[in-house]
Amino acid sequence: MQTPVTEPVTEAVIDPVIHPVIQIEGLWTQFDDLVVHRDLSMEVMTGEVVSLVGGSGSGKTTLMRQMLGLEMPTRGSVKIFGISLHDSPAHTLKKIRKRWGVLFQQGALYSALSVFDNIALALRELRVFDEGFIRDMVMLKLDMVGIERRHAGKMPADLSGGMVKRIALARALVLEPELVFLDEPTAGLDPDRSESFVRLIDSLHERLGFTVVMVTHDLDTLVSLSDKVAVLADQRVLVYAPLEAVVRVDHPFIRSFFLGDRGLRALSAAKEPAFAPALPGAVR
């Protein structure tokens, strides 16, 4: 933070400014004879919004699941907040799991629980807050994602796709995560809803400053949200750079993905905000 503090802070420095949230080193993924990732390495820094893109079968989803500890890489390590996911004791992993939030592609709301209970679940699991606190917190999160309170008692089966995504986002954010994973955040939403959802994520990111890793196919989402794009192709991270640098790389996948008709349209439509120099002093 660069905002001046009125009184001198006696309690020393606050944050080590930038350190990698995610570190992947020498990661191999192999299904029988099929090598999906070959010696893949990448780092995600605090506050960044990173998009993973790649053709189908390039292992984006697998990579994301490995970052979440849902799948084991064949070789190599994945470290989140500097802690290895694959050889740490269970209680350390439990701590990590409280510090991240995940938005699954289909929302993955617990269909047996109401909207309220879905969001409250993680808070209740902590067993430190009383019901009044939890209720206020859930309402706050519903406000933040723009869901009216009267929907709190509904069951997930009665909700539209857009609402499911918003509520799933509220659930992902309820423990104030430092790291948020988004799996196809706008898939299955109509363009209007998709745009407002992207705006929502963007504003929340700006206000709360969490790190975002997302897998997306949607160019509009990619262009309007990402600081950096990691292109997965040829079993590795082909490029990992801001979008404007990525599009300059000459590779068949990048040409067809970004420089096809759809890609160019999305790029030119978003030219203004996306290609402006990074805002000085933006909250990161």
Next chain:
Amino acid sequence: MIHEPKVREVRGGSGGEEALAITLIGAWDIRSLERQARALQQTLRGSASARQVRWDLSRVQRLDHIGALLIWRAWGKKRPAQIELRPEHEIFFANLEGTGTLVSGRRRIDSFAPVRAIGQWILEAGEHVADIVRLLGQMLIDSVLLLRRPARGPWREISASVYRIGTQALGITAAVGFLIGIVLSYLSSEQLKAFGANVFIVNILGIGIIRELGPVICAVLVAGRSGSAITAQLGVMRVTEELDALAVMGIPYTVRLILPKVVALSIAMPLLILWTSGIALIGGAISANLQLGISVPQFLIGLPAAVPTVNLWLGVGKGVVFGALIALVACHFGLRIKPNTESLGAGTTNSVVTSITTVILADAVFAVLFNDVGISLL
């Protein structure tokens, strides 16, 4: 260095009015609060109740919505008059400002709830019956169409279902049948020995297993094994819109999915019943040999004399009816499943419970209708 969240109070009396300055220091975020939220909440409540308080939040190192809400609730969900706050923390309280107005409507107690529930239950039961009758009617119409154009019938599906429901159940039905035969024979022989009526073991086992136990045990096993599978399968197909996909392709799902199940169960059940009854009789014969000294050949020779053949046909007939009933009930519950996990679980349970109950009801009807058929008195 990040510090633990702490509350510091400084009391200073100025001009009669007692003034209190509260300084919050350290990290007020979920990571630090997780351990001591309760204690801090207590402290804050206590401090906030004083009349004039100056709040100094400028030394809070970290803040998030959880910490802000904790403080906000201590404030009584409104901003105190005197407050010092870091500008970057302003946002959290700004977000909270709206939530203070939440009115939680107390739920009204419905004194007629039990009556309503009974009515609901009766209406629902009626609906189930109507639905099953409709399904049965549809089945009959489909069968007529099938008989008119047999080449277009779902023969492959029927064959697959017979294999899955019948062939693959041979092991479990044999095991259960064998054990039941042994148990029944063992228990009866104890009684028969007391009366010196050893030979009647053949009558008891023959009539009991072929006419009653074989069909009912088999039906219970199949309802649990295949009925639940059918319900779950149709339920998932409903959830994933596969049924709708079939409908828009012009393939009626009753013909392609339900009819094969009903036909297959009606074919497989009688065969399974014969198999189960046979194995149960073998189990019974072995046990009788050990307990009463009736040799297995003797048992087999006595069987046709003791059990009129019509009992066998009765068992087979029950099989056809039970099979069709289980399939219809299972399909009916499968089609009613709504797209959520709870409904899938409840639907499967209801399907199994209902089909077993229905089978036993049907068995009672059989017993009443055929009470003077196939039981020879000596």
